[in-house]
Amino acid sequence: MSNKAARNLFIFGSLFFFVIFLGLTFDTMKQIDGRAPEITKEVDAGKMAWQKYDCIGCHTILGNGSYFAPDMTKVVERKPAGYLKQFLMDPRGVNPHAAMPKLGINSDEAENLVSFLTWISKIDTNGWPPKPILAVAAGVGGKPQSRGQQIYQSQGCSGCHTVNGIGGTSGPDLTRVGKTGKDVEWHVKHLKDPRSVVPNSAMPPYSGLSDDDMKSLAAYLVTLQ
Numbered sequence: 567m568s569n570k571a572a573r574n575l576f577i578f579g580s581l582f583f584f585v586i587f588l589g590l591t592f593d594t595m596k597q598i599d600g601r602a603p604e605i606t607k608e609v610d611a612g613k614m615a616w617q618k619y620d621c622i623g624c625h626t627i628l629g630n631g632s633y634f635a636p637d638m639t640k641v642v643e644r645k646p647a648g649y650l651k652q653f654l655m656d657p658r659g660v661n662p663h664a665a666m667p668k669l670g671i672n673s674d675e676a677e678n679l680v681s682f683l684t685w686i687s688k689i690d691t692n693g694w695p696p697k698p699i700l701a702v703a704a705g706v707g708g709k710p711q712s713r714g715q716q717i718y719q720s721q722g723c724s725g726c727h728t729v730n731g732i733g734g735t736s737g738p739d740l741t742r743v744g745k746t747g748k749d750v751e752w753h754v755k756h757l758k759d760p761r762s763v764v765p766n767s768a769m770p771p772y773s774g775l776s777d778d779d780m781k782s783l784a785a786y787l788v789t790l791q
Contacts, residue, residue, distance in 0.1 A: 603688045605685065606681065608678050609678075611675075611678040612682025614678075615679050616679060616682055618675075619669050621679075625637065625638045626639070627639050628686065629694075639694075640687050641683055642680070642684050643722075644725035644734070645725060647680050648770040649736070649769065649770060651673070653666075654669075654679055655673065660736070660768040661735070661737075712785075712789075713779075713782040714785050717782055717783045717786070721772065726769075727739065727740045728740065740787065740790055742790060743790050744789055744790045745791050759773070
């Protein structure tokens with residue numbers, strides 16, 4: 567190849583890839599605004615509360631922070647908003663074994679923090695962080711699942727409760743809940759309105775379930791012995 571041909575190859579090749587680079591950059595910039603939801607005043611206030619209480623000193627969010635406490639990037643996908651609000655205001659009132667201290671977060675700040683965390687959860691992070699290993703494993707079993715067990719998994723109950731060592735620890739361990747003597751009717755009432763039977767419950771109501779699904783889930787809980 568002559569020097570002139572090599573020079574032309576270098577120049578036109580560089581121009582070709584530079585045009586591709588500009589095209590990809592332009593396409594990326596067009597998509598950026600659509601990758602995250604709108605920032606509301608509640609989200610902004612929640613971010614201010616996040617900074618005020620130095621949450622990042624213990625928690626990680628979008629890859630930044632500390633690893634003393636759970637990653638919060640997708641926490642609202644695992645915990646209901648009502649639960650999160652109560653936990654933020656009084657962690658050990660919800661879970662006596664919680665390591666998080668009571669920080670003095672008031673009701674408005676807790677709601678704003680949940681709004682902020684909800685906003686964060688909607689950002690496309692390409693599947694990061696992965697779902698907790700134990701929560702994923704809870705849906706895997708060697709034998710066919712009953713209808714109640716399927717509902718237990720689909721409603722994300724394992725995100726808060728443990729059964730046979732698998733699941734979250736925010737709520738009570740349900741491994742032997744069937745030995746408490748509470749029948750299907752009690753569990754149905756509890757699922758529809760937790761505070762009607764447990765006054766200080768942080769569990770949200772599951773009134774959106776059909777009566778049949780509610781009974782199936784309650785029947786499954788009674789079998790856990």
